[in-house]
Amino acid sequence: MASAERRPPLVPEVPCIDMHVHLHPEWLARAIERWFAEAQWVNAHPFDPDAVADTLAGRGVRRFCFFSYAHRAGMAREVNRWLAATAARLPQAVALGTLHAGDGALDALAREAFEDLGLAGLKLHLSVQRFHVDDPRLFPVYERVEATGRLLMLHVGTLPYRDAYTGVAGFRRLMDRFPRLRVCVAHMGCFEHEAFLALTERFEHLYVDTTMALAPSAAPYVGAEPGGITDATLERYQDRILFGSDFPLIPYDYDEERRWAWDRGLLPEVRRKIFHDNAARFLGLAAADGG
Numbered sequence: 001m002a003s004a005e006r007r008p009p010l011v012p013e014v015p016c017i018d019m020h021v022h023l024h025p026e027w028l029a030r031a032i033e034r035w036f037a038e039a040q041w042v043n044a045h046p047f048d049p050d051a052v053a054d055t056l057a058g059r060g061v062r063r064f065c066f067f068s069y070a071h072r073a074g075m076a077r078e079v080n081r082w083l084a085a086t087a088a089r090l091p092q093a094v095a096l097g098t099l100h101a102g103d104g105a106l107d108a109l110a111r112e113a114f115e116d117l118g119l120a121g122l123k124l125h126l127s128v129q130r131f132h133v134d135d136p137r138l139f140p141v142y143e144r145v146e147a148t149g150r151l152l153m154l155h156v157g158t159l160p161y162r163d164a165y166t167g168v169a170g171f172r173r174l175m176d177r178f179p180r181l182r183v184c185v186a187h188m189g190c191f192e193h194e195a196f197l198a199l200t201e202r203f204e205h206l207y208v209d210t211t212m213a214l215a216p217s218a219a220p221y222v223g224a225e226p227g228g229i230t231d232a233t234l235e236r237y238q239d240r241i242l243f244g245s246d247f248p249l250i251p252y253d254y255d256e257e258r259r260w261a262w263d264r265g266l267l268p269e270v271r272r273k274i275f276h277d278n279a280a281r282f283l284g285l286a287a288a289d290g291g
């Protein structure tokens with residue numbers, strides 16, 4: 001990361017939509033900061049929602065999608081209320097809710113998240129939440145998500161580590177059962193990006209995000225191979241890739257999460273799709289609204 005630190009700020013030629021931002025209620029943010037500090041992770045940016053929104057606006061990010069997570073049963077309702085209240089204060093933000101497979105009355109929880117709180121969908125982090133993506137307890141929720149056209153953001157890939165809850169096999173079973181789901185797989189599905197990307201050819205509403213999967217600065221932190229995803233792959237799947245940053249949970253400057261697209265010399269129209277158009281379509285934003 002040292003070589004990139006002093007480079008001039010990036011001025012993208014397109015308005016960006018950032019699909020992967022973390023905001024948490026104060027009490028949860030403190031707990032997460034402690035956890036990351038113990039894991040020797042240097043968090044360079046505050047979790048304060050207004051500071052995050054200001055930073056993103058200053059970097060030319062027109063819209064961003066944010067989420068938190070319930071790492072245990074019984075806390076999703078409170079977190080969802082906070083997410084909805086925070087989104088209401090930040091007009092450029094789209095909030096995804098959370099729930100835990102161990103929660104009771106899961107479908108009622110999802111209904112409340114979507115209809116009463118107006119959340120755009122759900123984020124599940126299978127490694128942190130420790131359940132399987134194709135856990136049958138979640139089927140009524142997926143039915144509702146599919147029927148109402150809500151969104152799913154899934155951390156179901158093996159970056160930065162593999163465990164029993166991640167991997168393409170379980171995800172494939174989910175999509176075979178609910179093929180119309182509108183899903184974004186975080187981190188490009190790394191380290192199985194080829195298998196996840198291949199699934200976009202079978203499932204019409206399946207996307208991946210770039211978060212920490214392409215930035216050379218991220219590689220040492222997540223164990224990725226810098227340049228492991230080729231330009232040819234990005235070009236081939238250019239209609240299904242969404243920019244995401246993991247801000248503010250990155251131990252380097254925001255620009256490092258997107259500079260790869262300029263350093264690699266992707267065609268401007270490919271950058272436009274990855275940084276804006278694909279996300280506007282995924283989020284269902286009108287052209288004028290999203291751009």
Ligand SMILES: [Zn+2]
Nearest residue numbers: 020022211246
């Ligand atoms: Zn993340």
